[in-house]
Amino acid sequence: MHSFEGNRVTRHTGTEFPVFQAPIGLISRGALVGAVSAAGGVGLLETGSLPIPQLQAEFDIVRDRSNRPFGLHFLIAALERRPEQEKAALDWALDGRTKLITTGYGDPTRYIKRIKDAGAVTYHLTETLEEALRAEDAGVDGVVLGGAEKGGGNGADNLHTFALLQQARKRLSIPIVATGGIVDGYGMAAAFALGAEGVWMGTRFIASEECPWHDNYKQAIVEADEVISIDIGSRLIPKMRAVRNTFSEAVARGEAGDKSNPYAGDAMKLFYEGRTDLALVGCGESAVLIDKVKPAGDIVRDTVAEFWGEIDRLSSLRGVASRPLTPAAEA
Numbered sequence: 001m002h003s004f005e006g007n008r009v010t011r012h013t014g015t016e017f018p019v020f021q022a023p024i025g026l027i028s029r030g031a032l033v034g035a036v037s038a039a040g041g042v043g044l045l046e047t048g049s050l051p052i053p054q055l056q057a058e059f060d061i062v063r064d065r066s067n068r069p070f071g072l073h074f075l076i077a078a079l080e081r082r083p084e085q086e087k088a089a090l091d092w093a094l095d096g097r098t099k100l101i102t103t104g105y106g107d108p109t110r111y112i113k114r115i116k117d118a119g120a121v122t123y124h125l126t127e128t129l130e131e132a133l134r135a136e137d138a139g140v141d142g143v144v145l146g147g148a149e150k151g152g153g154n155g156a157d158n159l160h161t162f163a164l165l166q167q168a169r170k171r172l173s174i175p176i177v178a179t180g181g182i183v184d185g186y187g188m189a190a191a192f193a194l195g196a197e198g199v200w201m202g203t204r205f206i207a208s209e210e211c212p213w214h215d216n217y218k219q220a221i222v223e224a225d226e227v228i229s230i231d232i233g234s235r236l237i238p239k240m241r242a243v244r245n246t247f248s249e250a251v252a253r254g255e256a257g258d259k260s261n262p263y264a265g266d267a268m269k270l271f272y273e274g275r276t277d278l279a280l281v282g283c284g285e286s287a288v289l290i291d292k293v294k295p296a297g298d299i300v301r302d303t304v305a306e307f308w309g310e311i312d313r314l315s316s317l318r319g320v321a322s323r324p325l326t327p328a329a330e331a
Contacts, residue, residue, distance in 0.1 A: 002308045008175040009198035012121045012141055013100050014069040016040030017304050018198030019188070020144070020177060021205045021296070023073035023102065025049050026271060030061025032210040032296055038066035039297035040304075042198075044102055045070065047089040048078045055092065072098050076106025077236055094118035102144070105236055109138045123177060127158055129168050136174050143172065144200050147180030149285040151203060152237045152262055162194065169195025183286040185306020189314070192307075199303075203284040208296040215293075216274030217281055220245070224287040228252055230264070230280065237262040242280035243287060251280060 004010045009018035021028075021036040023044035033043035043066070045058060062070055072093045079086040093101065094114060101115050104125030115122045116139065123142040124135040132143045145168055147161025159167065161180040168176055178196035182188060183204040191199055205211060207221045226244040230252050240262045242248045247265070250256035257264035257280070265279030294302070 002311075007197055009142065009177060012123075012175070013042050013071065015042050016068075017300060018042070018177070019300050019303055020044060020179075020198060020200040022179065022200050022202035023075075024202050024206065025075070027206060027211045027213060028073065029212055030058040031065070031212070032205065032208065033058075033070055034062040034065025035208075035210045035296035036205070036300055037062060037068045037070040039300035040068065041300035042100070043070035044073045046073045046075065047093055048075045048085070051085075052088050052092050055089070059097070069100065070098065071100030071102055073102045073104070074111060076103055076108075076110055078105075080106060080110065090114060094120065103140075104144070107138075108135050108140055112139050125179075127155065129164070129171060132168055132172055132176075136172055140174065142175040142177060142197075143168075144177040144179055145196075146200075147178070149181030150179055150241070151282050151284040152232075152240045155238055161191070165191060165194035165196055180284060181286050183289045185303045185308070186310055187286070187289075188303055188307040189310035192311075201286075201299075201303075203286050204290060204299055205296060206283070207290050207293050208299055209293060210296045213271045214274035216276055217270060218293045220276050220281045221283050221287045221290055222293060224281075224283065224290075227283060227285055227287055232259050232262055232264070234259075234262070240264070240280060240282060241284060242282050243276075245276060245281065247277050248280050 007018055017040045020042040021044055023046040025046055028046040033045045036043035099120050101120045101122045108124040121141045123144055124140045125144040126132040126135055127146045132145055135143050147164045148158040149160055165178055175197045177198035177200050178191035179200035182199045182201055188199045207218045220243045224243045227241050228244040228248050229239050229241050232240045251264045263279040267279050269275040270279035
């Protein structure tokens, strides 16, 4: 019988599995969060883009679909520019409705006292060891550590997941949740071997049935054989990774697109009308590993099943290695 008993991430989140759905702004809505939560994963509802009545409606959708734990996410850089929304979101989120708050893209000390005073657990999204160490010093309970395989926000010299996790495990005492290049249980097993205690997947959940974006976007991910990294130049999103297509190649050459937003074009028409010719189909490198749009619950369950399958396979090598080779075995 497999269990995550003793896993610090599940102890913090109260969930069955340490599998997070990344709170990508406009996909982080009730149907998706509820499906992930119901399957035992860590669903995350973002708080930055909706007024409180609409946010409450999305929260209620999650609760209609699941009686299991889920969390709320604060994109600090977006909220700090809108003090009224920031205050309203904090007051609403920290009234006891959840025990898990995640934060990202900003200084975690901005909210840490209020979160702790409310009795909640908090994980902070980071991209470098330096950021992770600062978050630990600030008092967060865990960090999400993003390798440069992920879709957006990567600095030019950021480490990729394989090296970053090994660097961080030597210096951090709090739990690490890995993100970047992970879409399944094989990636999850690799991340755990390198020091992670959980995984955080974005691109994989874009290609889910519950994601509210257009099927053309999801299909572009499923069909992707290559991705491309494009300099966007903003403070938050220095680089954006996208499916390689005619539009993204033109943007990379400087012949198309508007880099005033990370999608370099009309993102709303991309998201909701499927116009992959008008904006970048943002994704992580892991898009090339996705071959099917699936229900979010299946993504969680399949990831966990694959993870334990790999752990069992690797564990079986101990038995093989401990037995002396016989002539028959050698043959």
